[in-house]
Amino acid sequence: MDLNLTAEELQFRDELRAWLGANVPKDWDEWREKPLEESFPYLRAWQRKLNEGRWAAVSWPKEYGGRGATLMQQAIFWEEMARVEAPPMANSLGLGLIGPTIIAYGTEAQKHRFIPKILSAEEIWCQGFSEPNAGSDLASLQTEARLEGSHYIVNGQKVWTSYGWVGNWCELVVRTDASVAKHKGLTVLLIDMKSPGVEVRPLRQMTGESEFNEIFFRDVRVPAENVLGKVNDGWNVAVSTLMYERGSYGARLHLLFKRSIKRLIELAHKIQKDGHPAAQDPLMRQKLAQCYAEIEIMRLNQMRAFSRITATGVPGPEGSIQKIFWSELNQRVQQIAQELLGPYGQLLNGDSRAVDKGIWSYGYLRTRGNTIEAGTSEVQRNIIGHFVLGLPRSY
Amino acid sequence: MQFGLNESQQMLQDNARKFFAGECPMSEVRRLMETDTAFDKSLWTKMAEQGYTGIIFSEEYGGVGLGKVELILLMEEAGRALLPGPLFSTVALAGSVLDAVGTPEQKKKYLTPICEGRARSTVAILEAAASWNLADAKITASSGKLNGEKLFVSDAAVADSIIVVARDGVFIVEANAHGIHIDPMLGMDLTRKQYAVRFENTPAEKLGSSSGLAKALDIATSSLAAELVGGMQRTLEITVEYAKTRKQFGKPIGIFQAVQHQCSDMYLETESSRSAAYYAAWALEENTPDASVAVSIAKMYSSDAGRTVGNRGIQVHGGMGFTWENDVHLYYRRAKASETALGDATFHRERIARMVIDSGAELAKSA
Numbered sequence: 178m179d180l181n182l183t184a185e186e187l188q189f190r191d192e193l194r195a196w197l198g199a200n201v202p203k204d205w206d207e208w209r210e211k212p213l214e215e216s217f218p219y220l221r222a223w224q225r226k227l228n229e230g231r232w233a234a235v236s237w238p239k240e241y242g243g244r245g246a247t248l249m250q251q252a253i254f255w256e257e258m259a260r261v262e263a264p265p266m267a268n269s270l271g272l273g274l275i276g277p278t279i280i281a282y283g284t285e286a287q288k289h290r291f292i293p294k295i296l297s298a299e300e301i302w303c304q305g306f307s308e309p310n311a312g313s314d315l316a317s318l319q320t321e322a323r324l325e326g327s328h329y330i331v332n333g334q335k336v337w338t339s340y341g342w343v344g345n346w347c348e349l350v351v352r353t354d355a356s357v358a359k360h361k362g363l364t365v366l367l368i369d370m371k372s373p374g375v376e377v378r379p380l381r382q383m384t385g386e387s388e389f390n391e392i393f394f395r396d397v398r399v400p401a402e403n404v405l406g407k408v409n410d411g412w413n414v415a416v417s418t419l420m421y422e423r424g425s426y427g428a429r430l431h432l433l434f435k436r437s438i439k440r441l442i443e444l445a446h447k448i449q450k451d452g453h454p455a456a457q458d459p460l461m462r463q464k465l466a467q468c469y470a471e472i473e474i475m476r477l478n479q480m481r482a483f484s485r486i487t488a489t490g491v492p493g494p495e496g497s498i499q500k501i502f503w504s505e506l507n508q509r510v511q512q513i514a515q516e517l518l519g520p521y522g523q524l525l526n527g528d529s530r531a532v533d534k535g536i537w538s539y540g541y542l543r544t545r546g547n548t549i550e551a552g553t554s555e556v557q558r559n560i561i562g563h564f565v566l567g568l569p570r571s572y
Numbered sequence: 573m574q575f576g577l578n579e580s581q582q583m584l585q586d587n588a589r590k591f592f593a594g595e596c597p598m599s600e601v602r603r604l605m606e607t608d609t610a611f612d613k614s615l616w617t618k619m620a621e622q623g624y625t626g627i628i629f630s631e632e633y634g635g636v637g638l639g640k641v642e643l644i645l646l647m648e649e650a651g652r653a654l655l656p657g658p659l660f661s662t663v664a665l666a667g668s669v670l671d672a673v674g675t676p677e678q679k680k681k682y683l684t685p686i687c688e689g690r691a692r693s694t695v696a697i698l699e700a701a702a703s704w705n706l707a708d709a710k711i712t713a714s715s716g717k718l719n720g721e722k723l724f725v726s727d728a729a730v731a732d733s734i735i736v737v738a739r740d741g742v743f744i745v746e747a748n749a750h751g752i753h754i755d756p757m758l759g760m761d762l763t764r765k766q767y768a769v770r771f772e773n774t775p776a777e778k779l780g781s782s783s784g785l786a787k788a789l790d791i792a793t794s795s796l797a798a799e800l801v802g803g804m805q806r807t808l809e810i811t812v813e814y815a816k817t818r819k820q821f822g823k824p825i826g827i828f829q830a831v832q833h834q835c836s837d838m839y840l841e842t843e844s845s846r847s848a849a850y851y852a853a854w855a856l857e858e859n860t861p862d863a864s865v866a867v868s869i870a871k872m873y874s875s876d877a878g879r880t881v882g883n884r885g886i887q888v889h890g891g892m893g894f895t896w897e898n899d900v901h902l903y904y905r906r907a908k909a910s911e912t913a914l915g916d917a918t919f920h921r922e923r924i925a926r927m928v929i930d931s932g933a934e935l936a937k938s939a
Contacts, residue, residue, distance in 0.1 A: 178574060178581060179573070179578075180573050180574070180575060180854055181858070183573065186573060249573045442929050456929050459922075462922060462925035462929060463921045466922070466924040466925040466928070467872075470868075470873060470921070471873075473848075473866075473869055474848050474869065477575075477847035477850075478843065478847045480573070480847075481843075481846075484574055484575040485576065487574075488576060498840050498844075502840065502844065555829070557836075558832065558833040558836040559829065559832065559833075559836075561839055561840070562826070562829075562832035562833065562835055565836075565839060568812065568815055568816060568827070569816070569823075569824055571827050571828065
């Protein structure tokens with residue numbers, strides 16, 4: 178056990194620090210609060226710049242434009258990005274989930290065709306997994322693809338698709354064989370979102386925004402060479418994507434949480450409760466300290482998981498611990514913020530008295546989704562129970 | 573950066589697990605807990621032969637000279653085995669204090685016999701007010717004579733010396749000195765006995781000032797957190813095993829999500845406690861600026877998690893969990909005693925608050 182950075186890790190960090198120092202945009206604050214539709218070209222440009230420095234996908238192998246970074250180097254990457262408050266990258270699903278899946282399962286032609294444009298943000302990717310009748314039970318999905326000559330004909334509906342409104346391409350899970358067990362008849366298709374018959378509609382969520390979309394497919398023709406992996410092996414391909422989702426996301430989130438607790442502590446020194454700063458209120462101190470501690474434990478769990486994955490080679494079910502931990506913690510952090518702010522906590526962006534431009538009222542509502550998206554807490558607990566503890570499958 | 577055990581650490585952990593399984597199985601734990609002191613001299617001698625009693629102390633004093641991470645691994649295994657007796661009091665607590673505040677002569681006199689397995693010791697901190705703030709100590713030693721009473725002193729009846737945190741410094745007394753009265757306190761945890769120790773003009777030797785104790789108590793606190801982790805791990809294993817074999821409605825109860833999710837939460841709480849305890853040990857070893865925060869995070873989290881994991885474990889066992897025969901309650905009792913020892917979660921949250929809320933600098937640095 179040695180948590181000091183190795184010489185190689187230090188070198189990686191210093192090189193990145195120097196690059197960020199010279200290249201990170203100075204005007205992100207002017208864009209940060211704007212709707213994603215408006216800031217998207219800005220984020221594309223930033224990703225393009227990162228890619229020119231070969232920093233867009235550090236975890237990817239060198240031959241695909243990455244740096245073959247270890248998990249620890251990836252953690253360093255996100256920490257440094259957060260330290261300089263760098264903007265996020267436009268093609269986050271392409272870089273984080275879909276690119277790695279294409280690298281793992283794609284043909285040489287697919288890698289050649291798709292990977293460079295994922296890196297450059299020239300083509301934005303979205304992910305078509307959930308359906309109105311297939312959420313937690315993803316494998317029961319009904320969107321069907323029928324082979325006709327050299328094309329699949331796709332019909333069905335997807336929901337909760339992030340970046341659907343801006344996506345050029347979609348990693349779509351479809352049913353190609355309805356006669357076999359539900360996990361065995363699925364295939365992953367890479368679909369051009371401009372194909373005739375694809376219709377994207379905004380899905381308004383409880384925060385009032387539309388981060389996600391519904392996508393309808395009506396007789397959409399997809400060339401058969403756009404199958405990712407093997408026909409009817411889509412479940413394995415999709416699960417591999419989900420593992421990336423659960424494994425790496427936590428590392429980035431930790432830094433956002435760290436910023437939240439730092440801000441809450443600042444606020445606690447300013448906000449008065451019964452004639453004293455809230456930071457002197459014994460109960461508020463207990464709650465803030467609890468949050469601070471749990472945010473630190475989230476980081477430590479992540480580091481231990483990284484070490485385990487480094488030893489075993491693949492992301493595994495331990496990602497479920499992280500998913501439960503960060504999503505439930507995020508809700509607790511937002512609740513403490515509400516308690517600290519009192520009635521001001523409910524004020525929305527646009528109200529002149531809203532604290533921090535309404536990020537706390539927004540955060541409170543948005544974090545309700547955290548324990549649902551990317552696999553509900555219940556599904557994660559099933560995964561731990563069955564795959565980690567060896568208890569019998571409950572469903 | 574590598575947050576896993578290296579080969580020699582892995583070996584130490586494996587060996588300790590085998591040692592305790594062989595030398596102190598549950599049948600032996602149950603035998604010892606029914607005795608007055610829960611102490612077995614031959615087991616102690618065997619532990620000394622393994623180097624456990626001198627694990628972190630310098631070879632100069634007969635120790636093995638390993639680090640805090642190794643100590644934590646040993647304590648985790650001791651917790652897993654529910655090891656009765658004074659390993660925690662003597663090594664993690666008294667040994668660390670002697671090491672921190674004793675002069676070289678005092679270490680030769682008191683620490684060397686501990687390392688060599690010839691002596692046991694303990695530290696007396698609490699008084700009637702039961703405060704873990706050392707500044708609240710009322711007991712004093714005027715002209716080398718101690719007067720007053722200490723409570724909740726672990727394993728005092730089998731200690732050869734007792735270290736006393738007094739108002740005017742840290743003192744050590746020989747257990748057979750004049751004017752010592754040691755009376756058992758009947759605590760929930762049957763495997764680690766606690767005592768009220770009264771001093772009447774008892775001759776005491778000064779070790780140093782209380783201000784030198786912080787690091788030693790951090791070592792002991794992280795050890796206790798690790799011991800809790802070991803107890804949680806064992807509770808989890810026993811519970812999962814039961815959930816796989818116990819049948820109701822014709823199915824193993826572990827198939828029901830209400831049961832399964834309790835087990836998953838036990839796993840999450842155990843692993844999170846472990847991450848925090850290991851990191852605290854590493855931070856202490858490396859003297860990182862956040863070492864004390866890390867120790868409080870570990871103790872805070874494992875104090876609460878130890879209890880919660882126990883609650884869940886008993887609940888999953890149903891009626892069996894409520895019987896004397898089932899081992900889960902023995903771990904549960906230890907977890908309750910350890911929850912308050914060296915500060916409960918509330919105490920450590922306030923300590924964290926003092927370090928990260930009151931001095932914004934700490935946070936700004938690590939953010």
